[in-house]
Amino acid sequence: MLLDTPVRLAVQIQPQHVTYPQIRDAVFRLEELGVDILFNWDHFFPLHGDDMDGPHFESWTMLGAWAEQTERVEFGALVNCNSYRNADLQADMARTIDHISAKNGGEGRFIFGTGAGWFQRDYDEYGYEFGTPGTRLNDLAESLDRIEARWAKLNPAPTRRIPVMIGGKGEQKTLRLVAKHADIWHSFTHGDDLTHKISVIERWGEKDGRDTSGIVISxxxxxxxxxxxxxxxxxxxxxFTLGFGGPDYDYSIVERWLAWRDAKNA
Incomplete structure (x- = not known):
């Protein structure tokens, strides 16, 4: 894996239990502090808290606003749910946000994070077929091929090769998709299990003919x-990604992890 890349800190702003002006202010303050990447998540209802019907905002609309608001940080969803939108539409949305985020003639800053989906309430209430983990992963595999093909056709093309981040740890399907498509692999895996999963990605890369040494581990x-x-x-x-919930955002935690990042990169 890519060991000579600098350590980066991402903050996932949870789009739940807050107003949008509070989210907008958090985006501004986190970019000012020096965070490298901002994420939200792609759901339609709160994932936790006292009120599971509390305030919540949609992911991609918000990401378009972040593309215009921010100047430096990369950003995306951790992670997009593949089931909620047509694959070619996802590609076009990503390309458009990529262009919106390009400032002063530079490249865009959008990261296309994606996964197979898991939160059944989203599916049930918004009318998507939930299926099984296997069918959702099969759909993701098909969609990633279509997304990459659509990026090659769009006019104008993306400003850069949009980085693909895939979340998950299943060895037979998810990690094979990571080995084939991902620039970033995100998981909650730690300890010896993390070392093992990285070796699985490497083996899938060898089998499928892709050099996986450039994949960033998240x-x-x-x-x-x-x-x-x-x-x-x-x-x-x-x-390294830090979950960040409001409305009482604690920026001291972010500052602590920024100090750790900077010490690693010194």
Missing amino acids: NELQRRDESDADDLYARGARL
């Missing part, structure tokens, strides 16, 4: 301390 900081992060780093992780 992992979570939620409920972890610096010793945990040090171990993830030693095992190859270089992108």
Whole structure:
């Protein structure tokens, strides 16, 4: 895996239990602090909290606003649910957001994070077929091929090769998709299991003829301390994501992890 890349810190702004002006302010403050990447998530209802019918905002519309609001940070969903939108539409939406985010003649900053989907309430209430984990992963595999093919056809083309981030850890399907398509692999896996999963990705790459050494390993900081992060780093992780919930955002936690990032990159 790609071990010579700098450590980067991502913050996932949870789009639940807040107003949009509070989210907008958090985006501004986190970019000012020096966070590298901002994520939201792609759901239609809160995932946790006291009120599971509480305020919640849709992912892609928000990402278009972030593309215009921000100047430096990369951004995306952690992760897009493939089931909710036609594959070619996803490609076009990603390309459009990529262009919106390109400032002063530079490249876009959008990261296309995606996964097979899992939150059944979204499916039931919005009228999508939930299927099984296997059928959803098969759909994701088909969609990734279509998305990449559509990016090659769009006029204008994306400003850069849009990075693909895939979340999940299943060895037979998900990690094979990571080996084939991903620039970033995100999981909650840690310890020896992380080392094992990386070896699985490498084996799939060898089998399918793709060099996976450039894939960035992404992992979570939620409920972890610096010793945990040090171990993830030693095992190859270089992108670290911190969940960030409002409305009472605690920026001191972000500052703590930024200091850890900077020490690793010194």
